Amino acid sequence: MRISQYFMPILRDDPKEAEIASHRLMLRAGMIRQEAAGSYSWLPTGFRVLKKIEQIVREEQDRAGAIEVLMPTIQSSDLWKKSGRYNAYGPEMLRIKDRHDRDMLFGPTNEEMITDIFRSGVQSYKDLPRNLYHIQWKFRDEVRPRFGVMRGREFLMKDAYSFDLTREAGQHSYNKMFVAYLRTFARMGLKAVPMRAETGPIGGKDSHEFLILADTGESEVFFDRDFYDMDWTNFDIDYDDVGKVAKLVEDFTAKYAATDEKHDQAEFEGRVPEARRLTGRGIEVGHIFFFGTKYSDPLGCLVQGPDGKQVAVQSGSYGIGVSRLVGGIIEASHDENGIIWPEPVAPFKVGLINLKAGDAETDQACEKIYQGLTAKGVEVLYDDTDERPGGKFKVMDLIGLPWQVIIGPRGLKDGIAEVKNRKTGERSNVPLADIVGKFSA
């Protein structure tokens, strides 16, 4: 993509309304634009990041055996009245009357609807287990939305729902999602620590939050330093191996880790030697719940068991804040000059900077590299504008692409380009002929 033909409205100054780094940087880098309180348009680079995160989430859900569906944003209130949550949910639920004066709502979550979908399609225990998920926009009418996409009102969420015959089978479904979450966040370059959590308005028996550490996190967290020494990359697991999946969950829940809501100082001190006790702040990026028959009971979600009797199914729900993760990753990965994207979620892999656009020789050299990388499937953002070099460097650092390739008349004389790694700041001179070969899609 050529910046001269792109839409990436960079802000020179820090926007006043932005209290935290991710909000400030997303606005400055032209990734998002506020349309109403807590509601954002995703501009081209922001959209690309959002889609990459969504795709990683999708791939890991599919790998764990979850099946993708898509439920509408607007729901009838009928099922919510049945489950008792229509009145319980409070003013965060966006309630709507349609033209026939029927009570509708913008879904804040989908336990009721998915339970009803499942119920109407499955009659027998033979059709279990199942896990259905979707990635859809939700709306929660927060009193005071803030922190940009971190606490917006309209947000993109992946929510999965498992259905099992027994408590034990339900535990395995829960464990599979637990491991899928470890894998998902690891692929984005994040260490998301699982912490025992309150079940909140979802209700239920067992629940873990996944938190990434960042100074701006909404929760205070307490955890064992040993988490840092665990292997966060080696989650290549057979999901059908009940024992191994359970073992992995055990490994990641054996050590102390709790948010302020669940924290027990005495237990913390008892279980963790002082030198290993860490406290900090965390951002919730995922939350999983096991709630048994909480929804299947009132909604009549029964299957015929092996003995011919009707049994209420055992369920869990599993959320990932897809749009929130865009902000969360920035909170965990930026410096004073801007964003530092982990490669798997970067809007482009390479930023190509033409230091003298309009100069025939420089243009030609850039064009050749641009075409070469593009042909290989490497995503390149090419700064072909006539801005001054200083401005171009600043913008490239701000938007945070993992690699910068800098081409100017001086280097060209020696047949070299400068390659900069955004994260480490390392610079090296690379022969022009080697640039395309240096990157893979």
Next chain:
Amino acid sequence: MRISQYFMPILRDDPKEAEIASHRLMLRAGMIRQEAAGSYSWLPTGFRVLKKIEQIVREEQDRAGAIEVLMPTIQSSDLWKKSGRYNAYGPEMLRIKDRHDRDMLFGPTNEEMITDIFRSGVQSYKDLPRNLYHIQWKFRDEVRPRFGVMRGREFLMKDAYSFDLTREAGQHSYNKMFVAYLRTFARMGLKAVPMRAETGPIGGKDSHEFLILADTGESEVFFDRDFYDMDWTNFDIDYDDVGKVAKLVEDFTAKYAATDEKHDQAEFEGRVPEARRLTGRGIEVGHIFFFGTKYSDPLGCLVQGPDGKQVAVQSGSYGIGVSRLVGGIIEASHDENGIIWPEPVAPFKVGLINLKAGDAETDQACEKIYQGLTAKGVEVLYDDTDERPGGKFKVMDLIGLPWQVIIGPRGLKDGIAEVKNRKTGERSNVPLADIVGKFSA
């Protein structure tokens, strides 16, 4: 995907509420489920088709130089009040009060918001032309939603918006989208005839609808039989070649084609010899508008021209009904047994039928083919259930995958499988060893 682990709730009987084939078949095949009047959940196979259509639309928008963004579903009413459409739009607009009693709405379209986004990011004619699009759920509160996803209330639409300095440049942007639409629909196996159209509530100067022919179409259409003899596949064009793009548009608009709204019988008879006059019914799947400064004037969307003066930008908008296309394709492609998917949008390419699930030899043969095709990236739906063969054949015909591979003990003895083409009904015996080689991803 194994049907024993999938979620595809097949209905045995025709649902009473379905008046047209696509609605009936989508419900029967377990592709969708109604959640409220005109509002559907997309179950796994329906979701897959929706995503494939969305992806073709996206690729062709990108190819034509449009840039993808994503605007929120819920909009503030402010811009709509400025443009004058807040009152003009009528009861089809879903109006919402948030908890602070602010007027919000579920976007039925995005001219206002995108114009404002563009205005805030672009100041100079040097940044033109631009075309920004998004693929997002819309809501129009139809009095009487019907025909399933063909006239739903919540529907997925691609809407693109072009911005140009002059009328002439705007015309080229319009023409590019025109050609992109021909390409898009052709890739789905459709001949979507462009017809001059009313501009309706969008307003403006020039407009074409793209209609596919089907008995259940909502519009009566009148057109020249010559359309059938045109080349609908060869749209490999350089979008920067203004003349060639214009020529292609001219070719596809030179012949008579009109919906009842724009039809002129005298002109029809004057221009088209009787033998070539066709009438029928059509389903609108795309609609493009050129509206000049209709929105840029009231919303103050100005750029600095080459002479330093401020000029209102020339705009157009370009819609494709993504979710509607799922129904439209079925209307155009089905028989008495079910859906006949064109390959590019089929939920799976191959349906693998195990005629004797549980029999070790048959299971093993099926498994080998299932694994082989999957490894090659061929999408297979494997019927590994213990249903009777007759039921399996019926379901496979109903869901309409392009190819069926049928494996049973009798064929196995001779080392063959039966391969059936869903569209032609042709059957052939293929050696087991050749099955995997026969299909490509």
